[in-house]
Amino acid sequence: MAVTTRAQAAWSRANARQRATLGLFTALAVVHLGAQLAGASALANRSQWLLMPALALVVAVWTARPRKRRVRLVLVALGLSWLGDTAPDLVPDAASFLVMIGFFLLAQVCYITAFVPGARRSPILRRPLLAWPYALVFVVLVVLCARGAGPVLGPVIVYGACLTAMAVLATGLGRIGGVGGAIFFVSDSLIALGAFADGFHLPVAGFWVMSTYLVGQGLLAVAVLDEDRDRRGTVTTTEPGQPTAWTGAGSGTPEESLR
DSSP, X not given: OHHHHHHHHHHHHOOHHHHHHHHHHHHHHHHHHHHHHHTOHHHHHHHHHHHHHHHHHHXXXXXXXXXXXXXXXXXXXXXXXXXXXXXXXXXXXXXXXXXXXXXXXXXXXXXXXHHGGGGGGOHHHHSGGXXXXXXXXHHHHXXXXXXXXXXXXXXXXXXXXXXXXXXXXXXXXXXXXXXXXXXXXXXXXXXXXXXXXXXXXXXXXXHHHHHHHHHHHHHHHHHHHHHHHXXXXXXXXXXXXXXXXXXXXXXXXXXXXXX
């Protein structure tokens, strides 16, 4: 209920540009997931190229300059995620999986770097026993995928370890961040199981992989935006020429839509 109330309050204060960026990301996500369900592979592939730029645009428009280090790192992570979504289509099939892992590994490193300063607020890191489920799931995934992964097992383990670390550190952003990190973990786990685990077959796998991917990335972005707003305070007036966290406009007077 509290999360819903906060979301409603944020939406009511949003200006037209902010609402447009969120609407664009939502529309692209619906088109992409619909294409996944319909088996329209060409549309699904092309629309996937636009998803992370649209989410990055949401983060950029919903934050004020100068942006905090965490926000800048999240924008870089989204850019690297976009490369992970697109670059594999531009290289030979034999190299596409490693290229994807490489870019998403860099994205996870950015997320980890962004989330480390909030580690002390993580309930999991304050109580290390709570980290065991994450570690156990990671180990089980490695065992299930080891034989099928063959020569790429090493990169898969490194990526999985970074993904697990990101999911744990995301809990320092609060409930939304923790859920987002966990769902992102699920998305990439489905990819690994589908690629390497013997006998694993998930109907409409592309839909489930991408829906969890979008929800995970989206919730991480929301958590970062929420924290950025809380750090700056809910600004209604600022010094002349300074942007507000909600309008992004260089004016000391709130936009009409915020009044």
